[in-house]
Amino acid sequence: MSALNTVPFEKFHGTGNDFVVVDAEDPVPDRPEFARTHCDRDAGISLTESDRRGADGVLFLALEDRYDPPRVVMTLVQPDGSVAAMCGNGARVAAAWAAERAETTEVMIDTPAGTRRATVEDDYVSVEMGVPSFAPRDVPLDSGEELVEAEVGDLTVTAVNTGVPHAVAIVDDVDGVDLESVAPSIRHAPLFPEGANVTIASPDGNGGFRQRTFERGVEGETQSCGTGAVAVVAVAKRLGLVEGDDPVSVSPPGGELSVTVPDEGTALLGGPAVHEGDGEADVVFRQR
Numbered sequence: 001m002s003a004l005n006t007v008p009f010e011k012f013h014g015t016g017n018d019f020v021v022v023d024a025e026d027p028v029p030d031r032p033e034f035a036r037t038h039c040d041r042d043a044g045i046s047l048t049e050s051d052r053r054g055a056d057g058v059l060f061l062a063l064e065d066r067y068d069p070p071r072v073v074m075t076l077v078q079p080d081g082s083v084a085a086m087c088g089n090g091a092r093v094a095a096a097w098a099a100e101r102a103e104t105t106e107v108m109i110d111t112p113a114g115t116r117r118a119t120v121e122d123d124y125v126s127v128e129m130g131v132p133s134f135a136p137r138d139v140p141l142d143s144g145e146e147l148v149e150a151e152v153g154d155l156t157v158t159a160v161n162t163g164v165p166h167a168v169a170i171v172d173d174v175d176g177v178d179l180e181s182v183a184p185s186i187r188h189a190p191l192f193p194e195g196a197n198v199t200i201a202s203p204d205g206n207g208g209f210r211q212r213t214f215e216r217g218v219e220g221e222t223q224s225c226g227t228g229a230v231a232v233v234a235v236a237k238r239l240g241l242v243e244g245d246d247p248v249s250v251s252p253p254g255g256e257l258s259v260t261v262p263d264e265g266t267a268l269l270g271g272p273a274v275h276e277g278d279g280e281a282d283v284v285f286r287q288r
């Protein structure tokens, strides 16, 4: 038997990576069930009848505006009910949400992967993403060696952690890859004890990259992945395809991101974060 109640939600997207945002003060007793129900692309949440249903995750956000700059605690619950340590586009959405409430342009985002500083200018949000790591313990890998241009499944991948693990393949043309077919065996490869997001990228001819990502937790391709965009540039630098500290344009299907991976210090991810609308969502809970 189940009973229904509702909580207010806001819908945001960052270059097409879309999220249901719930204020963590509003009680949602079963967050995994809430995410599984409302992120479903066939039967999940929609703002209007004509909208695409569902979302790539639910962001539970707790604003702590007694600090300067204000802090926001971000918890991303994914469509399969799992919690992700980090989400680049989710962090940009969290910053936009918190900045509007706290009437500020700078916020600190507390995530399981660490605290990240963000700046918000109108719809454009930049987030410090930390230092990408290729170390086997950090990715993590079931191996003592870094994984650089290794054959895994049908792709040649390099493994990096940009808050979450990515297996990145640089290919000639991202549109020439059947990602839904090739990604699952890499995403679940025993080499990745916690699984991996599978990101492919190809040079765009102008110094940037086109990107596609099959996301762990969504178990499918998303319109954009911020940690994946940072992973593309980190791997491109590692392979000698990019040099220096300048911003690099990375274009997933949902838009354009700016990524900086300096030789020293934190990576930076910039791009738009858009508030699409508001609604009320059923809180599904079981009664014994």
Ligand SMILES: N[C@@H](CCC[C@H](N)C(=O)O)C(=O)O
Binding pocket: 017, 078, 084, 085, 086, 087, 088, 089, 090, 164, 165, 197, 215, 216, 217, 218, 222, 224, 225, 226, 227, 228
């Ligand atoms: N879409 C996100 C990544 C979310 C986490 C990922 N699915 C995982 O489980 O590692 C992004 O923008 O970074």
